[in-house]
Amino acid sequence: MVDQPLWEQIGSSFVQHYYAVFDSERENLGAIYIDSSCLTWEGQQYQGKTAIVDKLKSLPFSKIAHNITAQDHQPTPDCCILSMVVGQLRADDDPIMGFHQSFLLKNINDAWVCTNDMFRLAIHNFG
Amino acid sequence: MVDQPLWEQIGSSFVQHYYAVFDSERENLGAIYIDSSCLTWEGQQYQGKTAIVDKLKSLPFSKIAHNITAQDHQPTPDCCILSMVVGQLRADDDPIMGFHQSFLLKNINDAWVCTNDMFRLAIHNFG
Numbered sequence: 001m002v003d004q005p006l007w008e009q010i011g012s013s014f015v016q017h018y019y020a021v022f023d024s025e026r027e028n029l030g031a032i033y034i035d036s037s038c039l040t041w042e043g044q045q046y047q048g049k050t051a052i053v054d055k056l057k058s059l060p061f062s063k064i065a066h067n068i069t070a071q072d073h074q075p076t077p078d079c080c081i082l083s084m085v086v087g088q089l090r091a092d093d094d095p096i097m098g099f100h101q102s103f104l105l106k107n108i109n110d111a112w113v114c115t116n117d118m119f120r121l122a123i124h125n126f127g
Numbered sequence: 128m129v130d131q132p133l134w135e136q137i138g139s140s141f142v143q144h145y146y147a148v149f150d151s152e153r154e155n156l157g158a159i160y161i162d163s164s165c166l167t168w169e170g171q172q173y174q175g176k177t178a179i180v181d182k183l184k185s186l187p188f189s190k191i192a193h194n195i196t197a198q199d200h201q202p203t204p205d206c207c208i209l210s211m212v213v214g215q216l217r218a219d220d221d222p223i224m225g226f227h228q229s230f231l232l233k234n235i236n237d238a239w240v241c242t243n244d245m246f247r248l249a250i251h252n253f254g
Contacts, residue, residue, distance in 0.1 A: 038201045038202070040201060045201075069251045074167060074172075075165070076205075082209075082245070084245045084247065086247050086249065098225070100211070100227040104209055115204050116209045120199070120213050122213065123196070
């Protein structure tokens with residue numbers, strides 16, 4: 001049995017924690033961000049713990065469930081961890097939609113925090 | 128008119144260049160990677176310019192066209208640029224498929240290189 005590299009263990013633990021909190025009490029996600037963290041949510045940019053949590057709290061659904069299809073993790077040259085998630089979600093009783101999200105995790109004062117977060121629904125324009 | 132932030136200009140120039148080269152002469156993509164660069168392609172990991180280019184060259188199609196649906200860019204705390212792309216591609220005469228790709232760009236010796244690259248087709252298991 002091959003042990004998972006450390007960055008994969010950290011990345012997949014983060015991803016599991018993130019979606020568990022998002023689906024049950026997303027107002028508590030502030031703990032994973034710092035004041036310089038950036039969130040880009042469907043193209044809109046937010047910076048800092050407060051602005052990010054305000055955005056997440058304001059999302060117009062009361063219940064949501066994420067299902068992860070694939071997740072990848074890599075170490076970066078600056079000792080961070082880059083994670084990319086592909087999945088599906090269901091918000092309230094809307095149809096199931098695809099999504100993708102990327103996170104950059106950094107170790108600050110012995111804790112892993114999310115410094116960069118990007119989210120997009122998988123919507124394509126067949127223009 | 129609001130100027131784009133520098134990281135957006137750099138990120139979007141990189142993305143435009145990457146897919147233009149990928150679609151016309153992907154064996155030349157080695158120039159954007161360094162020896163510590165990581166590629167995760169559909170869950171398979173490759174490290175270094177040579178291994179990455181060998182993988183890209185071995186992909187089993189002779190022509191490909193990417194179409195970008197959305198791209199997001201963020202500055203990171205270590206002065207890198209994180210980019211996430213959502214799009215569609217057509218390989219040879221296969222059906223059009225969704226994909227997503229994340230890049231981490233770092234400035235080394237006055238040039239922007241790609242240190243981290245993750246690619247996934249948008250395939251979900253409705254298990």
